[in-house]
Amino acid sequence: xxxxxxxxxxxxxxxxxxxxxxxxxxxxxxxxxxxxxxxxxxxxxxxxxxxxxxxxxxxxxxxxxxxxxxxxxxxxxxxxxxxxxxxxxxxxxxxxxxxxxxxxxxxxxxxxxxxxxxxxxxxxxxxxxxxxxxxxxxxxxxxxxxxxxxxxxxxxxxxxxxxxxxxxxxxxxxxxxxxxxxxxxxxxxxxxxxxxxxxxxxxxxxxxxxxxxxxxxxxxxxxxxxxxxxxxxxxxxxxxxxxxxxxxxxxxxxxxxxxxxxxxxxxxxxxxxxxxxxxxxxxxxxxxxxxxxxxxxxxxxxxxxxxxxxxxxxxxxxxxxxxxxxxxxxxxxxxxxxxxxxxxxxxxxxxxxxxxxxxxxxxxxxxxxxxxx
Amino acid sequence: xxxxxxxxxxxxxxxxxxxxxxxxxxxxxxxxxxxxxxxxxxxxxxxxxxxxxxxxxxxxxxxxxxxxxxxxxxxxxxxxxxxxxxxxxxxxxxxxxxxxxxxxxxxxxxxxxxxxxxxxxxxxxxxxxxxxxxxxxxxxxxxxxxxxxxxxxxxxxxxxxxxxxxxxxxxxxxxxxxxxxxxxxxxxxxxxxxxxxxxxxxxxxxxxxxxxxxxxxxxxxxxxxxxxxxxxxxxxxxxxxxxxxxxxxxxxxxxxxxxxxxxxxxxxxxxxxxxxxxxxxxxxxxxxxxxxxxxxxxxxxxxxxxxxxxxxxxxxxxxxxxxxxxxxxxxxxxxxxxxxxxxxxxxxxxxxxxxxxxxxxxxxxxxxxxxxxxxxxxxxxxxxxxxxxxxxxxxxxxxxxxxxxxxxxxxxxxxxxxxxxxxxxxxxxxxxxxxxxxxxxxxxxxxxxxxxxxxxxxxxxxxxxxxxxxxxxxxxxxxxxxxxxxxxxxxxxxxxxxxxxxxxxxxxx
Numbered sequence: 001x002x003x004x005x006x007x008x009x010x011x012x013x014x015x016x017x018x019x020x021x022x023x024x025x026x027x028x029x030x031x032x033x034x035x036x037x038x039x040x041x042x043x044x045x046x047x048x049x050x051x052x053x054x055x056x057x058x059x060x061x062x063x064x065x066x067x068x069x070x071x072x073x074x075x076x077x078x079x080x081x082x083x084x085x086x087x088x089x090x091x092x093x094x095x096x097x098x099x100x101x102x103x104x105x106x107x108x109x110x111x112x113x114x115x116x117x118x119x120x121x122x123x124x125x126x127x128x129x130x131x132x133x134x135x136x137x138x139x140x141x142x143x144x145x146x147x148x149x150x151x152x153x154x155x156x157x158x159x160x161x162x163x164x165x166x167x168x169x170x171x172x173x174x175x176x177x178x179x180x181x182x183x184x185x186x187x188x189x190x191x192x193x194x195x196x197x198x199x200x201x202x203x204x205x206x207x208x209x210x211x212x213x214x215x216x217x218x219x220x221x222x223x224x225x226x227x228x229x230x231x232x233x234x235x236x237x238x239x240x241x242x243x244x245x246x247x248x249x250x251x252x253x254x255x256x257x258x259x260x261x262x263x264x265x266x267x268x269x270x271x272x273x274x275x276x277x278x279x280x281x282x283x284x285x286x287x288x289x290x291x292x293x294x295x296x297x298x299x300x301x302x303x304x305x306x307x308x309x310x311x312x313x314x315x316x317x318x319x320x321x322x323x324x325x326x327x328x329x330x331x332x333x334x335x336x337x338x339x340x341x342x343x344x345x346x347x348x349x350x351x352x353x354x355x356x357x358x359x360x361x362x363x364x365x366x367x368x369x370x371x372x373x
Numbered sequence: 374x375x376x377x378x379x380x381x382x383x384x385x386x387x388x389x390x391x392x393x394x395x396x397x398x399x400x401x402x403x404x405x406x407x408x409x410x411x412x413x414x415x416x417x418x419x420x421x422x423x424x425x426x427x428x429x430x431x432x433x434x435x436x437x438x439x440x441x442x443x444x445x446x447x448x449x450x451x452x453x454x455x456x457x458x459x460x461x462x463x464x465x466x467x468x469x470x471x472x473x474x475x476x477x478x479x480x481x482x483x484x485x486x487x488x489x490x491x492x493x494x495x496x497x498x499x500x501x502x503x504x505x506x507x508x509x510x511x512x513x514x515x516x517x518x519x520x521x522x523x524x525x526x527x528x529x530x531x532x533x534x535x536x537x538x539x540x541x542x543x544x545x546x547x548x549x550x551x552x553x554x555x556x557x558x559x560x561x562x563x564x565x566x567x568x569x570x571x572x573x574x575x576x577x578x579x580x581x582x583x584x585x586x587x588x589x590x591x592x593x594x595x596x597x598x599x600x601x602x603x604x605x606x607x608x609x610x611x612x613x614x615x616x617x618x619x620x621x622x623x624x625x626x627x628x629x630x631x632x633x634x635x636x637x638x639x640x641x642x643x644x645x646x647x648x649x650x651x652x653x654x655x656x657x658x659x660x661x662x663x664x665x666x667x668x669x670x671x672x673x674x675x676x677x678x679x680x681x682x683x684x685x686x687x688x689x690x691x692x693x694x695x696x697x698x699x700x701x702x703x704x705x706x707x708x709x710x711x712x713x714x715x716x717x718x719x720x721x722x723x724x725x726x727x728x729x730x731x732x733x734x735x736x737x738x739x740x741x742x743x744x745x746x747x748x749x750x751x752x753x754x755x756x757x758x759x760x761x762x763x764x765x766x767x768x769x770x771x772x773x774x775x776x777x778x779x780x781x782x783x784x785x786x787x788x789x790x791x792x793x794x795x796x797x798x799x800x801x802x803x804x805x806x807x808x809x810x811x812x813x814x815x816x817x818x819x820x821x822x823x824x825x826x827x828x829x830x831x832x833x834x835x836x837x838x839x840x841x842x843x844x845x846x847x848x849x850x851x852x853x854x855x856x857x858x859x860x861x862x863x864x865x866x867x868x869x870x871x872x873x874x875x876x877x878x879x880x881x882x
Binding site: 230236354 | 722730742746
């Protein structure tokens with residue numbers, strides 16, 4: 001094989017594309033969703049409901065403007081939670097603790113926000129910082145435990161979720177219960193300067209722009225920056241990264257703090273856009289749904305946005321389903337099956353693609369003349 | 374009870390991996406009731422051959438005959454069914470279970486789903502009495518020493534009815550007394566009718582314990598000898614090959630500036646023994662210092678200490694006049710150090726990442742790849758293409774993932790990356806291991822060119838042709854120490870074999 005043919009082949013990459021990664025990813029996630037819908041359809045049929053009717057109801061209801069807005073509104077915190085999870089995944093860290101981190105962020109933002117007086121933009125900015133700090137601090141505990149004591153972050157963050165709930169409940173009940181005129185038990189309400197404006201008659205919070213901004217920053221930092229490259233390298237092969245001079249402990253701590261900081265924001269759409277105070281009727285499940293969204297979106301920014309909207313859509317159509325006398329819990333079943341199929345499909349497709357890439361590369365090299373021509 | 378019946382016969386075995394021929398034309402005749410040693414250097418293909426015999430992978434050609442019957446082993450369970458058992462070098466025991474539980478694990482005698490421990494115990498006690506290998510069956514494995522764990526492994530194999538036992542470097546982990554015990558156990562097993570295949574590169578042991586010896590070199594069987602008909606030095610020569618290249622004439626001169634200086638480097642090991650003991654040497658500008666030695670004698674730890682991944686107990690490391698003993702790996706890499714690691718998959722590459730990200734790894738701080746706060750992907754790709762071109766990496770493009778390349782091309786990419794950061798000191802650990810001849814020649818040429826341009830190279834290799842062909846001086850490492858200093862001209866296979874297996878140079882130069 002001459003040098004010339006090597007050069008020829010390199011300068012002519014078009015003809016030699018390995019399987020298109022983006023296309024394969026999108027196709028396999030789509031396939032996972034379709035397979036899940038089919039399985040859930042069988043379940044519906046077996047339990048005596050018409051799956052086609054159920055799905056057409058979902059689609060009809062879901063395509064109304066109201067429901068679309070609701071889907072976006074529900075997707076707003078999920079995007080953030082999923083980004084938090086994806087940062088961990090990219091470093092090969094499994095942050096199960098987004099749930100606890102977002103509660104911490106939301107609670108401390110509610111407290112701090114109620115007791116300071118600032119002009120609107122500054123007030124919101126301060127609360128974003130507070131929420132990120134609280135989330136990062138909570139995640140930081142797991143990071144320190146992992147780096148110093150070798151505690152698996154999965155165990156640590158699960159435990160920290162439970163502890164976060166107790167700590168917040170205790171702080172709330174003993175220190176920050178606000179005895180206002182209403183019967184609602186809540187923390188002291190935020191002044192209006194800390195509210196995020198509504199859009200579409202209160203159907204969507206403007207916080208969605210912050211969510212999208214977070215996704216954008218995630219993309220720039222993790223996929224485009226030097227730091228992101230080191231993060232992904234450590235996640236892909238920690239030993240090789242360390243050999244190349246990248247301190248894995250530092251990456252673990254940084255990734256965990258970033259993940260926690262982002263997670264801390266996930267409760268703010270609700271706090272700043274809706275409730276304006278912390279109370280027992282707080283949202284939950286963002287952490288776990290965030291894991292699902294990150295998995296379905298393959299940790300990719302665009303994938304995360306689309307998956308979060310799909311998740312929000314499924315949540316939004318629960319109501320109409322119930323009205324049509326179709327058990328709304330089928331939505332939960334669909335979500336769960338999607339999760340399973342997405343993991344399985346990713347694994348199967350990943351292996352196939354790896355094999356095909358290897359085979360094609362070998363085949364292309366075996367035929368240098370054909371390729372060079 | 375040596376007989377002329379063949380317990381195991383391998384003929385014409387060939388085993389290929391992408392880009393490498395690990396075994397070819399291997400012929401092995403193991404007489405029943407004997408201890409048959411297989412000797413060869415690291416990477417000569419001993420382990421590959423034994424994995425073939427144990428059904429862990431399938432050969433491309435050749436036949437396996439066990440007690441006269443031909444067999445095709447699709448998995449280890451087929452091999453076990455044919456009476457072959459393997460005692461792995463790295464024990465595969467569950468620490469939290471008892472000895473008895475470990476032994477029956479996977480082949481539990483059971484009645485209606487209930488494990489018959491009493492029956493297992495009776496059978497095991499019979500086996501222990503017969504073989505003379507005793508262990509406390511109720512002790513948790515976590516409390517056992519290395520020698521006892523090995524006995525558990527042997528019992529495990531016997532419990533499964535093995536008549537042919539493969540022991541992969543069984544003495545590597547043992548202290549001398551344990552080695553003696555092991556050998557007497559092996560003799561007893563053989564007297565009882567078992568056949569033992571014993572893999573080793575420790576020549577003294579092989580000569581003491583075995584009835585027959587087969588030598589493997591460069592993937593093929595080169596000789597079968599009787600221990601009483603061969604001397605230690607003859608065996609060493611068979612093992613490393615008698616035709617060594619003459620030292621390559623070089624046109625450039627070794628400079629005078631000291632680029633790397635190691636002074637009294639000592640590194641603590643897991644036990645009492647130090648894995649590096651007072652290692653000292655210097656490498657000058659444009660000089661290649663070769664380190665010979667059987668793997669596992671401190672070479673890996675030496676590299677880890679130099680790049681900063683292992684903390685020395687004492688001693689100093691100086692790169693280009695700067696003491697870096699306490700510097701971070703990153704600081705050392707920035708300071709002009711490069712490293713071609715032992716295991717390219719584990720330490721060198723991001724297999725699932727595209728080639729251009731692989732060539733960027735470790736060099737991402739370089740000015741040419743910065744574009745404001747971001748990485749200049751276009752520049753990184755262009756740089757990667759240039760490495761691919763200059764180092765003749767056979768690939769369709771710089772965007773394919775690293776796993777798609779053959780071993781030789783991955784290695785060329787890695788060497789290209791390490792040389793492209795313009796190092797002043799390069800550690801090259803087995804730079805051509807597992808690559809084809811073409812890639813090997815290409816890598817050697819690049820290393821020579823870099824040396825001529827003033828690079829100081831620490832070359833660690835098990836390939837004596839490589840060591841002698843490239844090095845200006847050769848040190849032999851054994852047991853964490855440097856026990857010989859030679860010039861390539863005076864290095865003979867016999868001499869190297871002696872030092873590599875523990876002989877000490879009489880006059881330290």
